[in-house]
Amino acid sequence: MKSIDIVEAPPGHTGSGFFATSFDEVIGIARSNSLWPLPFATSCCGIEFMATMGSHYDIARFGSERPSFSPRQADLLMVMGTIAKKMAPILKQVYIQMAEPRWVLAMGACASSGGIFDSYPVLQGIDRIIPVDVYVPGCPPRPEQVLEGLMQVQELARNESLRRRNSEQYQELMSSYNIQ
Amino acid sequence: MLTNQEVAEELLREFEEDVYGFEEPYGMLTLTTTRGQIIPMLEFLFKHKKFQANFLTDLTGVHYPDTPGLEYAVVYHLHSLVHNFRLRIKVFLAEGDERIPTATTVYESANWMERETYDFFGIQFEGHPNLIRILNIEEMDYFPMRRQYPLEDTTREDKTDALFGR
Amino acid sequence: METNYLPSGFLPIIVQFVLALGFIVATMIVTHNIGPSRKGKVKDDPFECGIEVVGDARTPISVKYFLVAILFVLFDVEVIFMYPWAVNFKQLGLFGFVEMTLFMTLLLCGFYYIIRKGVLKWEE
DSSP: OOOOOOOOOOSOEEETTEEEOOHHHHHHHHHHTTOOEEEEEOSHHHHHHHHHHSSTTOSGGGTOOOOOSSGGGOSEEEEESOOBTTTHHHHHHHHHTSOSSOEEEEEHHHHHHOTTOOSTTBOSOGGGTSOOSEEEOSSSOOHHHHHHHHHHHHHHHHTOOTTGGGSHHHHHHHHHTTOO | OOOHHHHHHHHHHHHGGGEEEEEOGGGOEEEEEOTTTHHHHHHHHHHOTTTOOOEEEEEEEEEOTTSTTOOEEEEEEEEETTTTEEEEEEEEEOTTOOEEEOSTTTOTTHHHHHHHHHHHHOOEEETOSOOOOSSSOTTOOSOTTSTTSOSSOTTOSSOOGGGGTO | OOOOOOGGGGHHHHHHHHHHHHHHHHHHHHHHHHSOOOOOTTTTSOOOTTSOOOSOSOOOOOHHHHHHHHHHHHHHHHHHHHHHHHHTHHHHHHHHHHHHHHHHHHHHHHHHHHHHHTTTOOOO
C-alpha cells in the first residue's frame, strides 16, 4: 500500500483541538495548492498541456483542478504557444483583467523567446509585454517539465507576501510594462 | 473528362492574344494573361456551360525582383468541382503599378485572399469592399513578403552576426 | 393543544436574523476596507476575451412575457378567492353563490376584453 503524501503543516503552536500559525503560512499553503490555471493555449504546447491535464500526468493532483478561461477566476496564466504580434494586445488585456495574486508561466520556446520563429509577425517572448514568473523551455516541453514549472510557481505562491500588490516593487514592475 | 488541351484551346479561341505562356508543371495547366482580361476570363470560366470552374482554391502573389517590368505576379488557382479539373492563371504586374481589378465580383472567397495578398505584397485590388491588413498588425507600414524586407524580427538585440556566420 | 404563545417568545428569531444580517454586513465592510486590491480602468472593463468591449449587454425583451405574467397573477388571485368559497359552499348558500357569480362575471368581462385585444396571441 503506497503511502500518500499530504502537505506538511507549517511551524505553529499546537494545542488540544487547535493549531495556530500566521496568516502568511496558511494563506500561502492554500494559494499554492489550489492554483487555478488559465490555459492560454495557442499552439503545440497547448496539446502538451492537454496531455498534462490528462490522467497520466495529472495536473489536478497539484491543485489545478479547474482550468478557467475567464481571467477573473484564474490564478495562473499559462501561455502555451506562439504569440503573434497581432495577438499580443489580447494577451496583455487578459493578463490585466486577472485579479491579484496572479502568476504567469511561459511554456515552451515560443512563449519564452519566440522559439524557432525569429520572424516579423511573431512576438519574441511574452516577457516583452507581461511580467513572467516561470519559464518552461522546450519545444514542446514534456509534461514532467510542465509539472516542474508548476511546482516552481507553487513555491513562489507559498512564499508570496500578502501585501505584495501594494508594495512599491510590484507597482514599479507593473508600470515598467505600462500596466496600471 | 476535361483535358488541358480542350480548355487551352477554348481559352485561346475566346481570348486570342491575351493568353500566353501555356505550361503544364506536374500536369496542371498554367497560363498567363493580362490585367485587363483577368476578370472577363474568370467570369468566362465560371459561367461556361461545360467547364464550370466554380471554386477559387487560392489567390496569392509572388515577388520576382529580378525580372524588370514583371515584378509582381498574382496567381489564381481555379478548380472545377464538377469535372475535377484544376487551372492556374497568372497575371504579371510591374513595379510601381501594382493594381488589378478585384475578383470578389466573381468569387466571394477572393475577399480575404485579396486582403492577404495586399497585406503581404502591397497589391491594390480595385473595387475591393474592404482592403485592409488581415494577418499583420494594423500599424505595420511595410509589406513583409517583398524580397527587400528581412524575414527576421528586427527588434532583437541579442543576435550577433557572429552567431550566424555572417 | 392549547398552548399560548406570547409575542415575546418570538424574540430569539429576530435576534438570529439581525445577527446573521449584521455578520454579512460587517464582514463585507471589513474585507472591502482592509483587504488589498488594485483597480484600474482596463482591469475593470467587462471581459470580452481580450478585445475591446462594444456596446452593453442590454437587449429589449418583448412585452408579451410581462403581460402573460400579470394576467397569470390576476387570475391566480381570483382562484385563491374561490377556494374558501368552495370549502364553505353549503354554509354560504344561495347568497354566497350569487355573490361569487357576480365576482366571476366581473373578472370574465376583463377576460373577454383581453381576448379581444389579442394579448393571448403568442405569435404575432
